[in-house]
Amino acid sequence: MEAIAFYTFAILTTVMFLITVLTNHALYALSALAAGMIFISAFFFMLGADFLGAIQIIVYTGAVMALYAFGMMFFDTTRTVVESRTSPQIIFGLSGVAALTIVAIFVAPIISGNITALYPAIDGVGNSQMVGMVLFTKYLIPFEVAAIMLLVAMIAGIVLAGKKMDQSLTLMKDEVECETKEKENV
Amino acid sequence: MMEITLQHYLILSTVLFVIGLIGVMRRKNLLLLFFATEILLNAVNIAFAAISSYYGDMTGQMFAFFIIAIAASEVAVGLGLLVLWYKRTGKIDLDTMTSMKG
Numbered sequence: 001m002e003a004i005a006f007y008t009f010a011i012l013t014t015v016m017f018l019i020t021v022l023t024n025h026a027l028y029a030l031s032a033l034a035a036g037m038i039f040i041s042a043f044f045f046m047l048g049a050d051f052l053g054a055i056q057i058i059v060y061t062g063a064v065m066a067l068y069a070f071g072m073m074f075f076d077t078t079r080t081v082v083e084s085r086t087s088p089q090i091i092f093g094l095s096g097v098a099a100l101t102i103v104a105i106f107v108a109p110i111i112s113g114n115i116t117a118l119y120p121a122i123d124g125v126g127n128s129q130m131v132g133m134v135l136f137t138k139y140l141i142p143f144e145v146a147a148i149m150l151l152v153a154m155i156a157g158i159v160l161a162g163k164k165m166d167q168s169l170t171l172m173k174d175e176v177e178c179e180t181k182e183k184e185n186v
Numbered sequence: 187m188m189e190i191t192l193q194h195y196l197i198l199s200t201v202l203f204v205i206g207l208i209g210v211m212r213r214k215n216l217l218l219l220f221f222a223t224e225i226l227l228n229a230v231n232i233a234f235a236a237i238s239s240y241y242g243d244m245t246g247q248m249f250a251f252f253i254i255a256i257a258a259s260e261v262a263v264g265l266g267l268l269v270l271w272y273k274r275t276g277k278i279d280l281d282t283m284t285s286m287k288g
Contacts, residue, residue, distance in 0.1 A: 006190045010198050017202055017225050021209035026217060033221050040228050047239035049247050059254050064224070064261050071265040075217060075272055091211055098207045102200050105233070119244040134244040146255040153259030160266030
């Protein structure tokens with residue numbers, strides 16, 4: 001049963017992400033990415049990480065994808081995206097890095113065969129409760145730092161996108177140019 | 187049917203990561219480049235959750251949470267910059283962002 005679910009969601013996720021990567025329409029890419037995010041949360045539920053699965057749906061599909069959808073209203077998304085080719089050196093280098101990453105991923109569990117659980121899951125304690133116990137004792141400072149980081153990101157988003165929302169920046173001259181012209185006029 | 191082991195999840199994570207890398211290599215549109223980075227982050231999250239589950243350890247899930255937080259703030263700042271750039275120049279192609287003449 002678990003195997004059927006795993007292979008079904010693996011194929012679905014792979015296909016969705018391939019559409020995201022290979023399509024030439026930004027809207028198709030956005031929809032396929034949102035679907036892939038939801039399918040990924042199924043893996044978290046299968047792995048017993050219920051809280052992580054819920055967070056995946058709420059934060060990724062609810063917040064991040066909605067933010068992209070609203071952001072895309074600023075852009076001209078109806079035209080097809082034309083991708084120009086990069087230089088073969090860059091592709092060669094990045095492919096090498098990708099191959100090394102694959103080797104590292106498959107070798108890592110073999111090397112760390114004697115791994116022991118640092119914060120082992122306790123029997124009879126639910127996943128959400130366990131997450132709370134670990135997060136608010138051992139990872140309290142990273143949690144607070146992440147909160148500050150999100151606050152900074154929120155302020156940055158408001159300042160960057162919201163400032164001068166009613167004006168068109170393309171029609172606006174550079175501020176330096178304007179200042180010099182004003183001085184000349186004076 | 188055979189049992190699903192840790193290797194299955196790691197292979198799936200690798201496949202998704204490679205798909206994300208293909209996207210990063212292929213894309214010139216900066217918005218679609220952001221989508222590819224989201225795929226990369228999600229692929230790593232699957233590996234973290236799988237290792238966390240199979241070793242009975244909570245650390246992997248904790249790191250997955252922090253990765254999600256980082257992804258959310260990355261989107262907020264990146265999209266803000268992108269909107270600002272689009273309002274200035276009307277393009278979000280990576281090749282046009284060469285205002286610093288090096």
